[in-house]
Amino acid sequence: MLPRIVLASLHTRKTSATLIVVAIALSLVMIVGIERLRHQVRANFASTVSGIDLIVSARGGPMNILLYSVFRLSDPTAGIRWDTVEHLADHPDVKWWIPIALGDSHRGFPVVATNDSYLAHYRYGRDQALSLADGQWFAGADQVVLGSAVAQRLGYQLGDDMVLAHGASGPAIIEHDNHPFTVVGVLSATGTPVDQSVHVSLAGMAAIHSGGQFRSGLPPRPGQRADTPDSVNAVMLGLERRTAVLSLQRELSRYKAEPLSAIIPGVQLQRLWRMTAVGENALRATSMAVLLVALLVLVSTILAALEGRRHELAVLRAAGAGRLAVYGVIVGESLLVTVIGSLLGLTLLFVAQWALAPLALAEWSLRLPDTFLSVRELPTLAAILLAGSLAGLIPAEKAFRNSLADGLTPRN
Template sequence: MLAKVMLSSLRTRRTSAFLIVTAMALSVLMIIGIDRVRHQVRANFSSTVSGIDLIVSARGGPMNILLYSVFRLSDPTAGIRWETVEHLANHPDVKWWIPVALGDSHRGYPVVATNDSYLSHYRYGRGEALALRAGSWFAGADQAVLGSAVAARLNYQLGDDIVLAHGASGPAIIEHDNHPFTVAGILAPTGTPVDQSVHISLNGMALIHQGGAFLSGLPAMPGRRADTPDSVNAVMLGLQRRTAVLGLQRELSRYRGEPLSAIIPGVQLQRLWRITAAGENALRGTSLAVLVVALLVLVSTVLAALEGRRHELAVLRASGAGRIAVYGIIIGESLCLTLLGCMLGLLLLFVGQWSLAGVALEQWSLRLPETFLTIRELPALGSIVLAGSLAGLIPAEKAFRNSLADGLTPRN
């Protein structure tokens, strides 16, 4: 009987109930949505540097080195000499190495000059290797391999010619229009900055800054081995033993050939999260404020509806309903409205994730989750349901105290 009374009351107050459900749904959407985006951004950042033990660069700030060498979010510092790169490659503790030279761009996208080890050893996610969606890896100094987002946004196909420009960010300084590159391959999506990059050989980057025409497959610099530029901006290292990381880091900090900085990507990521913690807390505070507003709407709406339910509740009291029954009806209504709001909020979030998944991957290299609800989110959702239920305590107590006292009293 109490369930019928509760459902009948909600049907009678359809408009106010809908407003409460909508307010609760928006609060759930913000709280769970912000947490998912935060968690996914961290996961994407962490997956970008999967398997890299050290990043070696010219002496500079560790955070800046991480941002420009991996995430292309900062301007590169001075380069390190190729002789130093060869020293790193021949070090007994080094298992593999990936040289990276930056400084050029193509229509706002960074150009990454590297060699075949980039395709062979670069890993993202849970140790996933880079794969080509079409074409092949560059084989000559005039070939380029595009990230998936670059190819999609600029509508490039295999065989198209592209012109690079000097300058890693901002407007192009000098266009290398006398050295066009041919699109040889397009990488599969990774959800990392790789998707937003144009990849060429070290040989090709050296050529466009020295002048002279070049042809695919021909040595670009006579008298010198291919893929041996004067300098690079960073070298990513994978070590034979993880236990050698700190020792090699100290050794490189005292390297006599030139000033070097060797950073551990995972350590710098943790520092990055500490820097961004204030912004994350501000977003959490905003979402909690929305939840408080939704709860206030719930309490005020239920309180306002009590005036029209005085007779109904008084009849229940007169027919033997006690405190538990009255509390059950009012708190049950609050619980139903909260649960409906949670379900609607999760549904809206799931639909939003599904509809924006392609755009987020293409535009921001962000992989959105594909789940409706995860175990990690259950405590937050349970707290919202509990708060919504407890919000019915105030109107329930008022209904219990006033129902028999004035519910059956005729009013003039």
């Protein structure tokens, strides 16, 4: 009987009930959506630097080094000399090394000059290796391999020619039209900045900058090969032993040939999350405020409806209903509205994720979750349902305290 009473009561107030359902749904979209986005962004950032023990660059701010060398979110600083790179490659603690030379772009996408170690040793996600969706890795100074987002956005096919430009961001400074590149491969999507990058060989970078002069502007050193640059912006290192990270970091900070900085990517990521914690908490507070407003509207709506339901509740009590039954009707309405609103919110969020997933991957290299509800979100959902139930307690107590005589006596 009680469920029928609850449903009938909501049907008579379907307009106000619908508005409350929508408000709760939007509140849940904000709360769960913000938390999912925060978790996914952190996971994507962490997956981008999987397996890298140290990143070595010219002396500079650790956060800036991380942002430009891994995430392409900042302009690169001065490079480190090639003989320093060779010193790192020959170090007994170094298992593998990946040189990174930046500073050029193609139609807004950054150009990354590197070598075969990039394909062999770069890892993302849970130790996943890079792979080619089409074609092959570059083998010459006039070949280029595109990230998946670059190929998709610009519509390049294997065999197409393209021209790089000097300048890492903003309008191109110099078009290197005297040395066009041919697309020979396209990398599989990774959900990392690799998708947004154009990859060429160090020899190709040296070729378009006149025999190795590409960052420092210095003439080639005696004995320097023409197919190597005079400097690179960063070197990613994988070590033989993880326990050697701190000792090698200290050693490189005292390197006498030139000033160097060696950063641990995981440590800098934690610093980044601490810096962004204020913004994250502000977004959470905003979404919680929206939910609170929706619950207050729910309480006020039930209270306002009680005046018109005095006779109904009095008849219910006259039929023998006690406190538990009255609470069951009022709190049941509140809980049912909250459940419907939560299900609607989760459905809206799932549809939005499904619709925006291709765009997020292509535009921002961000993989959106494809789940309707994860175990991690169950406490949040339970808290929302509990809050919705508690919102009906005040109206329920007021309804119970209305006397039978007051409810059955008509008022002039």
